[in-house]
Amino acid sequence: MSNSVSVVNDNGVAIVTIDNPPVNALSFHVREPLMQALVDLRDDASVTAIVIACAGRTFVAGADITEFGKPVQQPDLRAIVAMLETIAKPTVAAIHGTALGGGLELALGCHFRVADIDAKLGLPEVKLGLLPGGGGTVRLPRLVGAVKALKMIVSGSPVGADEAHEAGLVDAVFEGDLVTHATNFAGEIARKGGPFTPVRDRNDGLGETDLAAFDAEAAELAKKARGLEAPVACAQAVRNAVTLPFDEALAAERALFVKLVASDQSRAQRHLFFAEREAAKLPGKDTPKRRITRVGVIGAGTMGGGIAMAFANGGFPVTLLETSVEALQRGLGMIEKNYAVSVSRGSLAEDAKRQRLAQFKGSTDYADLAECDLIIEAVFEDMAVKKEVFGKLDAIAKPGAILATNTSYLDINEIAGSISRPQDVLGLHFFSPANVMKLLEIVRADKTAPDALATVVDLARRIGKVAVVVGVCHGFVGNRMLAARGSESEALLLEGATPSQIDKAFTDFGWPMGPFQMGDLAGLDIGWRNRKARGLTAVIADTLCEQGRFGQKTGRGFYLYEAGARAGVPDPEVEALIREKAAERGIVPRAISADEIIERTLYPLVNEGAKILEEKIAARASDIDVVWANGYGFPIGKGGPMFWAGLEGASRIVERLDHWHQRTGKQVFEVAPLLRQMAETGSWESDATA
Ligand code: 3H9
Numbered sequence: 001m002s003n004s005v006s007v008v009n010d011n012g013v014a015i016v017t018i019d020n021p022p023v024n025a026l027s028f029h030v031r032e033p034l035m036q037a038l039v040d041l042r043d044d045a046s047v048t049a050i051v052i053a054c055a056g057r058t059f060v061a062g063a064d065i066t067e068f069g070k071p072v073q074q075p076d077l078r079a080i081v082a083m084l085e086t087i088a089k090p091t092v093a094a095i096h097g098t099a100l101g102g103g104l105e106l107a108l109g110c111h112f113r114v115a116d117i118d119a120k121l122g123l124p125e126v127k128l129g130l131l132p133g134g135g136g137t138v139r140l141p142r143l144v145g146a147v148k149a150l151k152m153i154v155s156g157s158p159v160g161a162d163e164a165h166e167a168g169l170v171d172a173v174f175e176g177d178l179v180t181h182a183t184n185f186a187g188e189i190a191r192k193g194g195p196f197t198p199v200r201d202r203n204d205g206l207g208e209t210d211l212a213a214f215d216a217e218a219a220e221l222a223k224k225a226r227g228l229e230a231p232v233a234c235a236q237a238v239r240n241a242v243t244l245p246f247d248e249a250l251a252a253e254r255a256l257f258v259k260l261v262a263s264d265q266s267r268a269q270r271h272l273f274f275a276e277r278e279a280a281k282l283p284g285k286d287t288p289k290r291r292i293t294r295v296g297v298i299g300a301g302t303m304g305g306g307i308a309m310a311f312a313n314g315g316f317p318v319t320l321l322e323t324s325v326e327a328l329q330r331g332l333g334m335i336e337k338n339y340a341v342s343v344s345r346g347s348l349a350e351d352a353k354r355q356r357l358a359q360f361k362g363s364t365d366y367a368d369l370a371e372c373d374l375i376i377e378a379v380f381e382d383m384a385v386k387k388e389v390f391g392k393l394d395a396i397a398k399p400g401a402i403l404a405t406n407t408s409y410l411d412i413n414e415i416a417g418s419i420s421r422p423q424d425v426l427g428l429h430f431f432s433p434a435n436v437m438k439l440l441e442i443v444r445a446d447k448t449a450p451d452a453l454a455t456v457v458d459l460a461r462r463i464g465k466v467a468v469v470v471g472v473c474h475g476f477v478g479n480r481m482l483a484a485r486g487s488e489s490e491a492l493l494l495e496g497a498t499p500s501q502i503d504k505a506f507t508d509f510g511w512p513m514g515p516f517q518m519g520d521l522a523g524l525d526i527g528w529r530n531r532k533a534r535g536l537t538a539v540i541a542d543t544l545c546e547q548g549r550f551g552q553k554t555g556r557g558f559y560l561y562e563a564g565a566r567a568g569v570p571d572p573e574v575e576a577l578i579r580e581k582a583a584e585r586g587i588v589p590r591a592i593s594a595d596e597i598i599e600r601t602l603y604p605l606v607n608e609g610a611k612i613l614e615e616k617i618a619a620r621a622s623d624i625d626v627v628w629a630n631g632y633g634f635p636i637g638k639g640g641p642m643f644w645a646g647l648e649g650a651s652r653i654v655e656r657l658d659h660w661h662q663r664t665g666k667q668v669f670e671v672a673p674l675l676r677q678m679a680e681t682g683s684w685e686s687d688a689t690a
Pocket of ligand 1: 077078274277
């Protein structure tokens, strides 16, 4: 017995309770007493059945991720599961909350699994760049079939209790006191008598697996892996479960796990896991929060509508404000259409759609916002317009209401300074489509009150966003770094690279798309308008816009698009335009390597990140990684730009930036002192010493 594992005997049914807050991870201090308890119960004649349950909010949520990369202390999970499978009396896992990773693998070591109706079960290791290493790839297919197991393991997405029941993973689903139900279930089974077959010896799920269908599914999934090793290894391991004897498949799973856990990709993904949780932490965690019951959104365009949906999806009633009834109807119509698409795709039930739509209240009268506790404006990106909106809010919002702007670039201190309650003003920078994209940059202005900030950080989590608190500067963290990443795009084109060559260097790196594909998708006119507002030019992009080539929406941009096609093809006219503009400037095109493209785009990205850290616009290097992995598609297997700098070698980045700075004199290559320090000390901490 220990604090982490306790046992009670209820009329012959031993209830083993794991208690390791917050998520009952299988740390060494759990595994050791758990193993001991199971050995004792196996040999205890007064015990007829064993239930494994958990205290607190969840069943075991997995191995203890903080132990990865350190020497394994025995007993490991595999030993515990192997031991469980030698027990002749019935063993039952009682699952509430989430049985994830090693947690589900522990449950798969039991003869039976029963679950609370709201429980979720899954093997999410792939999201950490791993595969299940405690036998999950070999046991799960034996219950649910190879193709279902493949989908669950490669996606890492958990399934609900009912689906798990239907698939054969769970033997019974209960509502109410789960431990009592599980104890009765175990007692009943013990009375009926065995023998009880461990999952390793069951074959109900595997049956006659159609390997051709399996391979076709695996090939589809591998295509989406985009250079990530873990999904491919997951598929291989599940295939082994079908084609190899149990012990051989288990050994192969172990070998793959050992390889992955030591890989840079898994280190990067584990870094992001903890970085996301760290980013949501504010100093002074006991700061009181304001009560938010109704949210107001001003502007029912793409952005405002998406923001409103994000809150409605999170269960908040939303007042949506527009300037005219027509604009309001258009916005609400778009929202309804978006939900209808989700229903037709099967990701939303008709009932849920109705409930969500019922959350919306449309209005064209600012006075209706007086009942809102948080009001977010998503109007035209123009300081005068924003100030006018905030002036109106100042007049009608209730005292203590949080007033947020969704600006992507504008100075929030200036907006806050224009009204009588700057302490209530902050930025909520959503990414489009706001109901889908996970990232939320929360912008703290100079006078933002700590409780207003703490409230929105908490709220972000409640609506399923990954929040990062940033300071005020032009473009905040994400868009400011994006500008640095793109600052050499035109120069690279003029010097001889083509849009598709640059985009390919990006997709080979692991980005979902390159900068020109991205520009065409987002609409080239957006950047054009921004440049014009700031008196900036970009000769190629501006010329394309002058020709009405705005990207996908006009069928032509940097690429040509067949009607309705999402993928563009290179356009000889664009290449001719680039050559013409280069010739006008006396530039003789030369061959540009993929390495040079990366050096002139991603090294400045890292450099700008270092400047942002120096200026304390971001609190931690890992916050920047969270922004880039969740909002801009930075490959998760590289951990975000600041983590990747370590993998790439900060000294190499410094050396090449110095080279380009010497050659061009451009400010974007001027190495940030913090980056130089990182090259010397290996740390982004500003007070790190060698
Ligand atoms: C695995 O199992 C490998 C095996 O196949 C093989 C073994 C041989 N370990 O997310 P939250 C911490 S791999 C250590 O904010 P929620 C987390 O950092 C694992 N710590 O709560 C945070 O700490 P802090 C497979 C963990 O309610 C605190 O717990 N399993 C672990 O929003 C609260 O977390 C997974 O990948 C862990 N496994 O969500 C599941 N999990 O307070 C990973 C959490 O100091 N976990 N912490 O910031 C999750 O998905 C979510 O935490 C969960 C709860 C859904 C469970």
